[in-house]
Amino acid sequence: MLKALCQSLCLSLPLVAGAQAASVVFLNPGYSNETFWVDYSRFMQAAATDLGMQLRVQYSERRADLALTQARAVLQGAQRPDYLVLVNEQYVAPEIIRLSRDSGVKLFLVNNGLTDSQARSIKAQPDKYPEVLGSLVGNDEQAGYLMLRAMVAQLPDDAGPVDLLAFAGVKTTPASQLREQGMRRALADFPQVRLRQVVYGGWSRQRAFEQAQMLVQRYPETRLVWSANDQMAFGAMQAFEAAGRKPGREVIFSAVNSSPEALRARIDGRLSVLMGGHFTLGGWAMVMLHDDAQGLRVDRDGRREHSVPALQLIDPAKARRWLKLLELDSHGIDFQRYSAEGHPADFRYPFLTSPVDY
Template sequence: MNLLRHFFILILLLSSSSSWAISVLFINPGKESEAFWVNVSQSMAAAAQNLGMELRVVYAERDHLRMPSLLQQTLDQGPKPDYLIVVNERQMAPPLLAIAERAQIPTLLTLNDLTPEQIKQFGAPRTHFKYWLGSVFPDNQQAGYLTAKALLTRLVQTKKPGANGLYQLLAIAGDKSTPASQDRVLGLQRALKEFPNVELKQIVYGNWRRGLAAEQMNVLHDRYPDVAAVWCANDLMAFGVISSLEQRRGPRKEVFVSAINYSNDAISMIKNGRLTALSAGHFMVGAWSIVLLYDYAHGRDFGRQQGTQMQLPLLSLVSVSKAGLFAERLSPEGVQKINFTRYSKVLNPKIKQYDFSLESLLQ
């Protein structure tokens, strides 16, 4: 039986790597120099290579308004991909889905689902947009909650409150419209309910950028000199905050900072204590999107088995003791070593439920 199963897998992989290999186009909303979005693309590429698929990545360089024209231009230049992956960055998915609908390309939405308001307008996958296969995205609210709780726990356990008995907190969110940013702020607000002696003084939006966050922190620190902690919605903004704090003249008091996202710099800062809390791992949703499309192309429709809108447990706190393990498993070299065929229902017919959890990679 095992021999037959291995033969079946070999036949599928050989056919996938031939001239009619399944092709996927990913419109990456980030920058080609941006660690997180590069990690997303690299995880997709590792899974695609492992499964004998062809992947093309086109970067929008953080210009969300350009994404529809970029997609249309790429399709016009050809060849037409078998599948498309897009992101609801700054709520720009509907025009992207409309282009895919006209081109009749099955499309997967990754990292950010449509907002509730957008769902009311356009409906669920496979309704208004019939070629929208579904969405796969991490639990961003949980990421915001976990980092906030770890940050505030450390704060109240190691520092004395201000004269009024309260700790002052600042928050640097991503942007006002992207679902991931909105959900991470909801997670922060959820954690704050557990810490009545922590006062959130202000939320600003750093647009995911290091330089802007540094400029904002310069102003905010002058406005709130007694700030004790800063919650950040991604790693780049946390780096900007830390840079601002470390460059201030005169005696400096320690300000705790948290972040979300995996990067080599973030791991290093957890190890050396410059970051107080970090949640990471969700860039792997790129790889899991490829696995889902592979199975769909081979007759195993994830929508019929696990629903068309899949929220995955992809984010976990990175402690000092686990930082080395995260670096080993989630580095580009570590991701290249993952056998993604293990996660395919087509190649492993006994699998009933996809296990795309971060724990499965870290074990």
């Protein structure tokens, strides 16, 4: 199943009642074998299947140049989709928005929206940048904040000064920046926690491992290791284990993502704190695009930019439940019931106001 999704095949559905199914291309910024982004595409496909939409996924393999090449081909090709879903990873969104001018393709951003400076620049040049349909991002700043608070809560009351290391993702990715900002905001609440160093692991397990090998020697008293994703957490964990430090006992590790490996690590206690759920954002975006294709306003609240409280703390019980649901192609979700179709004008998308639990 995952291998088939990784090949970025166009997954077509039968036409419904003689109408043309809305077509979507998703420019996935991750690697085609990267657990988080493959699961992300799976959830989008589950939504597409349930809603009677066509979805094609193209992986950019974490290369901004490839993402731009793919976007150009989609927007200037003969067979253009109705919608292009993209992520502002490595700040690629403004150029893709510019390329979309006069293409007839509606753009929707997920996970990483425009930065404030990008938004101001685009708004100031309406002749160059067309308006996008909208954006849907997660609660990344809050996640970074809650993660560190949950880590500190597991320290004994008499812990005294505690050393913290932080593994952020990429400097040019808004989600990474926001998670780090949240972590720093939480630091103000805990003067006993000493942030020794922030490094940028590029979301990579191997890179974080190499960085942690040096850091565990430089700061041997480290008790807290905060990571902006699961792969960096596991890379750092490997280095600490090699140095004789036991995860979950001598060192408290945190991570973001709900991959099967991360969920199992939360169950066995190697990960003391885990935040997850943002793999759902693409699926919720599909719900909104489905409604737009039906002539329903997705900016019914007067806003184009939306934030979803998708990231939530995952305890061992929830981790066990999610592991079972990840095995289902549908993830146990009836996407039709989240649509505005058939609802009054004051309907609000449920996923915008509270996290969807499984």
